[in-house]
Amino acid sequence: MASPRPRTYAEAREVSSSNSELGWWVFMRISGLLLVFLVFGHLWTNNIVIDPATIDYDYVASRLAQPGVRIYDTFLLFFAMLHGVNGLRYSIEDYTKRPGRRFWYKILLYTVSAIIFVLGTMTLWAFTYQEMGDAVRAIGATQ
Amino acid sequence: MKRAHRFDVVVIGAGGAGLMAARYAAQNPNVSVAVITKLYPTRSHTGAAQGGVGAALGNVTEDRAEWHAFDTIKGGDYLTDQDVAELFSHEVIEAVYELEHMGLPFSRTPDGRIAQRKFGGHTREFGKSAVERACYAADRTGHMILQTLYQQSIKDDVAFFNEFYVLDLIIEGGECRGAVAFELATGELHTFHAKSTIIATGGNGRMFKVTSNAHALTGDLMSIAYRRGIPIEDPEFYQFHPTGLYKLGVLLTEGARGEGGILRNADGERFMERYAPSIKDLAPRDMVSRAMYLEIREGRGAGPEKDYIYLDLTHIDAAIIEERLPDITEFARIYLGVDPVTEMVPIQPTAHYAMGGIPTTIDTNVISDGRNTIVGGLYAAGEVACASLHGANRLGTNSLGDLIVFGRRAGIRAAAHAAGAEYGPLPSDNQDASRELLERLRAGPRTERVAHLRRELQDSMQDNASVFRTQELLEKQVGILADIKARMLHIGCEDPGQQYNTELMEAVELGFLYDNAEQLVFAALNRTESRGAHSREDHRERDDTDWLKHTLIYKDGDGVRIDYKPVTMGKYEPKPRIY
Amino acid sequence: MYRGREGQWAFLLHRVSGVAIALFLLLHVLDISLVMFGPDGPFDAFLAFYHNWPFRIGLLMVIAGVVYHALNGLRIILMDFTTWGVRYQRQLWYGVLGLTTAIGVPVLWIVVPQIVGGI
Amino acid sequence: MEPNEAQESIEATEPNELIETVDIVVKIKRFDPDADSRSYWAEYTLTARPSDRVLDVMHHIKWEVDGSLAFRRSCAHGICGSDAMLINGVNRLACKVLVKDLGSKIVIEPIRGLEVKKDLIVDMDSFFESYKAVLPYMINDEAPPAAERLQSPEERARFDETTKCILCAACTTSCPVFWTNGSYIGPAAIVNAHRFIFDSRDKGTAQRLDVMNAGNGLWRCRTAYNCTEACPRDIPVTRAIEEVRRAMLFRGA
């Protein structure tokens, strides 16, 4: 009745390839500390200071047009993504028992997060929203 | 898993003695070593020992090996073989240092040495005053010995067969060629072919109702050797420790009285004043146990059944109790719901230690008769063995010393023997006796229950053959044993399974226990004197002219045969044992 | 169910809240990135989806989760780097719960009408 | 119940409660590899003394009711580590918990996360493999002195608590991370590594830390404290884990 997952520590060592757990553990703590400020700051400005129900394209576009906000959000995006994705990895490793399945879940997680991270970065830096608004309006006008 | 194994050295038992033997056998590069044990090694009862291991290191005050040897001989009521005691008291010093080098975390003196404390019967200058001789690791010395030795065996990569019950020894032409064992996990029999076999299976305290011994201590190999024609030496000398928790037998260390604890009867009287006016509650174990029994028998026992004594610690500072006796405080609180700080603790003498066992030479070779004829390739060490270090009564802390000294000797000797020997041919029917035994027990009619017979055995041994013995009681016990023996033919197993059939094992163990009881009772019946732990009310005096000799009891058909051999004397002439 | 004590529940809540926030984060970045498609793009339509009832309640829980996760994260860091953090881990956890409520209630006071009111 | 039957059912007796008995229901999760494909609950109704150990109750069932019930035990007073079980939702030693502390309903299951072999007997080999992985023995190749290696009482005190471990597995099998991730090395192994890492005589710290630094080593611990609560020897397990982590973080610095 051989179990497909490594049951003993010795077996697990054979299948584990990285020794980076220490680094991630430290990172979770440092990023966690930073996130306290970043996340609460974010919540404060977007949920307390302004009523989120009033949020619309113009509000977001106008905020993203400010370089300060861009830099702030970049930090938030970067740390929250790494912190959160690594945290999700912990869960995958703890709850998926078969090494094969575990591998594919992680690939899926990393792919999705990479795409979203790229999207997020593009949102922050690829355009100025002035230009973008103009361009869109221009397209609309030609139709 | 294959069921035939071949190792140069096979060790049976993984307590202090077995692991020590395995370690030193494994040091010999020319031999392969395996350990067979019915429990996982760290479950062995060596782990229960609290007090310490006696060795004359002299770390606290001056001490000498000679003094230790003398104390051992006197403590053993002169039945100790004096050459063994001399050798022991010197080698135990080395052995303790070796344990320390293996990493044993001894408690320390302020200058960083192994800490030592006083213990009953250990004195300086041949009885002048108490000496700090017990080397200790807090109140878990045995636990640390067991752990340290197991750790070493991991380092040495010793092969273990855990949860394998040895059921038989293969003895052919005066030589041991290995053992047959039952694998608990699968229910299969395995044969271990060996050049040297070391027996280190511990005690047999479970033949009594109230005992400090583990459930696993059923004297298996004492019985197996006996069935294979090897005698048992001095089985009548069985030590009762005075302070076991009422009905449970869980041990409360001698340290409790060392810290000032007092024994009281139902009337609250400090009765030890009557029995040992000078040292009172700190008299030797056998004396205190006897006094407690007398009190109970004369109706001064406490409790609804008037069958226990109180250990009174209430006058001692609460902080001292908590700090120095944490374990026993916990035991009393958990198991009896009694808080030693404010209440008296109900106690009873508890069956503790077998001084006798499989007879060996000073080199741990098992011998098969009174002329010291050696059984080739067979060794024994630890509580199961009797090199006769403890004589008629063991001193506290000398058992752990025994394990490490004689365990080590056994390992070295057995490996040396194996390195120079060939495998003797294995009889083809080596498993037959074991298979028959198991089949009989599996298929038995079950008109008797194992648990009931065991309880009867334990109760009657406690009543008739424990602290006090008389011809009448012992003869009565002979009758009871005969009855139990006959009824044992009717036991059986409800569990038809092969895997982890613990019921079957208990049935086997009952048979072993029975043999141990038989050895004890017949030897005790014959010995018409009182010496050390063997106390005959009808023969109250020690009798050196007729009885300064070791018992050897043999299985003889359906009965027993008793023989004697002389005690090895030395520097010390027998004197009355006065403390 | 294993009858673990405070530590077990602290861990479980931390993990659940962490996963919830992380999943929300992925979604949130996705929705904000829709801004790239301009004012007439799918952004506002997506926001409308946020106004679904189940989603609003989920959002409230995520916010509460963030507060708990952040505070308990600080508790974990204290335990990792100080001996008294371990010794008083239980008290710290009650502190975390208390503070979560203390911060959470006023925040919800402000946020609930906003979220609920914006129908 | 006849009077002498009552006598038989007990080994432990609290003097004040000698006559007192209680009716209890014991539910045991059973599994017989020779007959069953899955485990089932068996229920036993019996009379016990409030001061009986759970182990006594189990013995009563085994000895008087159903001989096939399988469990491990030896010392019967909490020192050998054989009988860790999941009793009323918490890991404990059956010989160290009394009926009166549990009430009239007792639910007993095998400890979690290790393969069940029969009834309450689980596979301990994999547990011991994890223990062995941390090199739990003194590593010091320097020739020892003729007498003992010196160690001050303060140095000795540094690792006192982790020397108490009896390898009962109550901690590891109470850990929520271990339940779902059997390759986590587990608190018991870390406790035993701690015992050597903080021993001034040992020189194997680097090797041991390397082992525990690997993928499923001690960074897996999420400080759930179930291990600390479960330890029958009162070892501050989580604290020991944190100490080893810090040793790892700041080593060689």
Ligand SMILES: Cc1cc2nc3c(=O)[nH]c(=O)nc-3n(C[C@H](O)[C@H](O)[C@H](O)COP(=O)(O)OP(=O)(O)OC[C@H]3O[C@@H](n4cnc5c(N)ncnc54)[C@H](O)[C@@H]3O)c2cc1C
């Ligand atoms: C509560 C208590 C406190 C004590 N305190 C002290 C003290 O302070 N100082 C002191 O010096 N002494 C003390 N003693 C005595 C001492 O601890 C024991 O005598 C000693 O530990 C016995 O060790 P051992 O190696 O012979 O056997 P054990 O440690 O009992 O080991 C027996 C081994 O044999 C195995 N075994 C048994 N039968 C079989 C079989 N059929 N097949 C395979 N394997 C088998 C078992 O699995 C086990 O591994 C104490 C004893 C008790 C009970």
Ligand code: HEM
């Ligand atoms: C606000 C401040 C935050 C702090 C102080 C913080 C702190 C921590 C810490 C210390 C851990 C490690 C837990 C452990 O090792 O036991 C952790 C885990 C985790 N965090 Fe955060 N975190 C914060 C915000 C976030 C955010 C914004 C997310 C989501 C994007 C997140 C998701 C996670 C996840 C999924 C885990 C893994 C949980 C587990 O495996 O048990 N955290 N956090």
Ligand code: SF4
């Ligand atoms: S640390 Fe405690 S719970 Fe864990 S194995 Fe050791 S004694 Fe048992």
Ligand code: F3S
């Ligand atoms: S229960 Fe598990 S998560 Fe850590 S603190 Fe104990 S090992």
Ligand code: FES
């Ligand atoms: S039987 Fe030994 S710990 Fe319970």
